[in-house]
Amino acid sequence: MQLGDQRASGNVEDRRGLGIGGGLGIGGVVVAVIAYFLGFDPGTAINVAEQVAPKHDTREAPKGAPTDEMGQFVAKVLGSTEAVWGKIYQQYRPPTLVLYDGQVRSACGLGQSATGPFYCPGDEKLYIDLGFFRDLQTRFRAPGDFAQAYVIAHEVGHHIQKLNGTFQKVEATRGRISQAETNRISVRMELQADCFAGVWGHHAGTMNQLDSGDIAEALNAATAIGDDRLQKQTQGRVVPESFTHGTSEQRVRWFKHGMDSGRPQDCDTFSSNSL
Numbered sequence: 001m002q003l004g005d006q007r008a009s010g011n012v013e014d015r016r017g018l019g020i021g022g023g024l025g026i027g028g029v030v031v032a033v034i035a036y037f038l039g040f041d042p043g044t045a046i047n048v049a050e051q052v053a054p055k056h057d058t059r060e061a062p063k064g065a066p067t068d069e070m071g072q073f074v075a076k077v078l079g080s081t082e083a084v085w086g087k088i089y090q091q092y093r094p095p096t097l098v099l100y101d102g103q104v105r106s107a108c109g110l111g112q113s114a115t116g117p118f119y120c121p122g123d124e125k126l127y128i129d130l131g132f133f134r135d136l137q138t139r140f141r142a143p144g145d146f147a148q149a150y151v152i153a154h155e156v157g158h159h160i161q162k163l164n165g166t167f168q169k170v171e172a173t174r175g176r177i178s179q180a181e182t183n184r185i186s187v188r189m190e191l192q193a194d195c196f197a198g199v200w201g202h203h204a205g206t207m208n209q210l211d212s213g214d215i216a217e218a219l220n221a222a223t224a225i226g227d228d229r230l231q232k233q234t235q236g237r238v239v240p241e242s243f244t245h246g247t248s249e250q251r252v253r254w255f256k257h258g259m260d261s262g263r264p265q266d267c268d269t270f271s272s273n274s275l
C-alpha cells in the first residue's frame with residue numbers, strides 16, 4: 001500500500017501495555033451479535049472471560065495516532081476509511097480503534113486476542129490485537145499490508161452496519177429464531193462487511209493507495225479465513241450449518257463485488273438469493 005500522504009486518524013485508543021481496563025459499565029450485558037472476524041463463538045469466549053476479569057479499572061488510555069510503525073499504519077488505514085466513508089455518508093460518525101494486547105474490556109464484554117479482531121456496536125469501537133496480524137502471516141499464511149488493512153476495513157464495515165440500523169434489526173430477532181437461522185443471518189452480516197471492505201478498497205485504489213499485488217493479498221486473506229477453511233484446520237471437517245462468516249469462496253466473491261462497484265448499495269447480502 002501507498003499510505004505516505006494519508007492523514008493518520010486520531011481516533012486510535014492505544015491500550016497496549018495497559019492490561020484490562022477502560023472503566024466501562026458492563027452490567028453483565030453481553031451483546032450477542034459481536035461480529036468476530038474469526039469463526040469462534042463470541043458468547044462463550046466473552047462470558048467465561050467476564051467471570052475472571054476485575055470489574056473496574058479506570059486507567060485512561062492515550063488517544064491519538066501512535067508513533068510506532070505498526071500503530072502509524074493502523075492509524076493511516078483508519079484515516080483512509082474515514083476519508084472514504086465520510087465522502088459516501090455526509091453524516092459519517094467514525095468509530096474508535098482500540099489497540100490492545102492480551103485482553104481488553106469493551107462494552108460488549110471482555111475481548112481476548114484468541115478471538116481475533118472484533119467490533120462492538122455498544123461502544124462503536126473496533127478492537128484489534130496486533131498479534132493477529134502476525135497470525136495472518138504465519139498461521140493463516142496471508143501476508144501483506146493490504147491483508148491487514150482488509151481486516152480493519154472489514155471491522156469498519158460492521159460499524160457501517162451499526163450506523164445504518166442493521167445491527168438493531170438483527171438484535172430484534174434474538175430469541176425468536178433458531179440457532180441455524182441465527183447463523184445464516186450472521187453469514188449475511190459478515191459477507192456484507194466483506195463487501196463494505198471492498199467498497200473501501202475501491203476508493204483507496206482511486207486515491208492511489210494500492211499497489212499491484214494488494215488486491216491479491218486481500219483475496220488471499222479472505223480465502224484463508226473462510227469458515228470452511230478454518231473448520232477444516234481446527235476440527236478436520238466442515239459443518240456448513242455452524243458457519244457464521246461464510247465460506248472462503250463467498251468471502252472472496254463479496255469482497256470483489258464491493259471492490260468492483262465501490263457502492264455500498266450493491267452490498268445487499270440480505271436480499272440476495274445466492275450468496
Ligand SMILES: [Zn+2]
Binds near residue numbers: 035037155190193
Ligand atoms: Zn466480521
